[in-house]
Amino acid sequence: xxxxxxxxxxxxxxxxxxxxxxxxxIHGRLDLLDELLxxxxxxxxxxxxxxxxxxxxxxxxxxxxxxxxxxERVIDGAPAQGPLAGARYVCLRGNHEDTMLQFLADFSxxxxxxxxxxxxxxRSYVGEVDSRLALDYPRLQKMLYRALPTHHLRFxxxxxxxxxxxxxxxxxxxxxxGVPLDRQDPFDLMWIREPFLGATETLGKMVVHGxxxxxxxxxxxxxxxxDTGAYRTGRLTxxxxxxxxxxxLST
Numbered sequence: 509x510x511x512x513x514x515x516x517x518x519x520x521x522x523x524x525x526x527x528x529x530x531x532x533x534i535h536g537r538l539d540l541l542d543e544l545l546x547x548x549x550x551x552x553x554x555x556x557x558x559x560x561x562x563x564x565x566x567x568x569x570x571x572x573x574x575x576x577x578x579x580e581r582v583i584d585g586a587p588a589q590g591p592l593a594g595a596r597y598v599c600l601r602g603n604h605e606d607t608m609l610q611f612l613a614d615f616s617x618x619x620x621x622x623x624x625x626x627x628x629x630x631r632s633y634v635g636e637v638d639s640r641l642a643l644d645y646p647r648l649q650k651m652l653y654r655a656l657p658t659h660h661l662r663f664x665x666x667x668x669x670x671x672x673x674x675x676x677x678x679x680x681x682x683x684x685x686g687v688p689l690d691r692q693d694p695f696d697l698m699w700i701r702e703p704f705l706g707a708t709e710t711l712g713k714m715v716v717h718g719x720x721x722x723x724x725x726x727x728x729x730x731x732x733x734x735d736t737g738a739y740r741t742g743r744l745t746x747x748x749x750x751x752x753x754x755x756x757l758s759t
Contacts, residue, residue: 520675520714521751522675525558525559527557528560528563528747529748530565531744533738533739534572536569536570536572537572537738540759544744544745544758552592552595560592562586563678563716565716565717566600568582570608571625572625576629577632600679601669602719605667608629622642633655673749676715681719682696685704689713705733718735720735723737724736725747725756736758745757
C-alpha cells in the first residue's frame with residue numbers, strides 16, 4: 509500500500525457501521541485497563557455499532573506490577589455477553605513486548621530491558637525476585653521461560669506490528685515518512701520517534717500511535733498520539749473513531 513497524501517480531499521473515516529476504540533500503552537496497569545474497558549463497555553452500550561474493534565497499541569507489559577494479568581486480559585478477548593460481545597480485539601506489538609522476546613532468546617538484553625521495567629514484568633510471572641538475583645540475567649531468563657504460560661508466548665510471538673481500519677493506520681510507535689507501508693521496517697513501527705513525530709507532511713493514512721508520552725492526546729495533521737503515561741500518571745486513554753468523528757475516553 510502506497511502512502512499517498514490525499515487528506516485534503518476528505519476527512520479520515522473508518523468503515524461505515526464500525527466503531528474503533530484504540531487503547532494506548534498500559535504498562536502492567538491492570539487496574540487502569542479494567543477501568544477503561546468498563547468505560548468502553550458503557551460507551552458501546554449507549555449507542556451500539558454493528559461492528560466494534562478494540563485496538564491495543566502495544567506495550568502491555570513492564571513498569572507496572574501486573575504485566576502477566578494484563579496480557580491474560582487481552583488474550584481473553586471480548587466478553588461473551590454485554591455491549592462488547594462479538595467485538596474484535598486486535599493487539600499490536602510494542603517495543604517492550606519486542607524486548608521481552610529478545611531477552612527470552614538472549615539474556616544479554618537484560619540490562620537494557622531492566623532499565624525500562626523488565627524486572628517488574630518478570631516478577632509478575634515468577635513472583636518476588638531476591639535482590640541477589642536482580643542482575644543474574646541467565647537465571648532470570650530461565651525462570652521467566654519456565655513461568656511464562658505457553659499461550660502467552662504464542663500470543664506475544666504472533667501479534668502484528670500494524671493494523672488498518674479505513675483511513676486509519678494503527679502502530680505502536682509510528683512510521684518512517686515517505687516509505688510505503690509494505691516496505692516499512694518493523695523496528696520503526698515499534699521504536700521510531702523522529703523523524704515521524706516532527707513530520708509536517710500528511711501520509712494519506714492517519715497514524716494512531718502510542719510510545720511517546722504526552723500529557724494530553726496529541727492531534728497532528730498526520731498522526732494522533734495517545735500514550736498518556738498510564739504507569740506513572742494513572743491516566744490510560746482510548747481514542748474512539750466512528751465514521752469521520754474522533755473523541756476520547758480516559759481513566
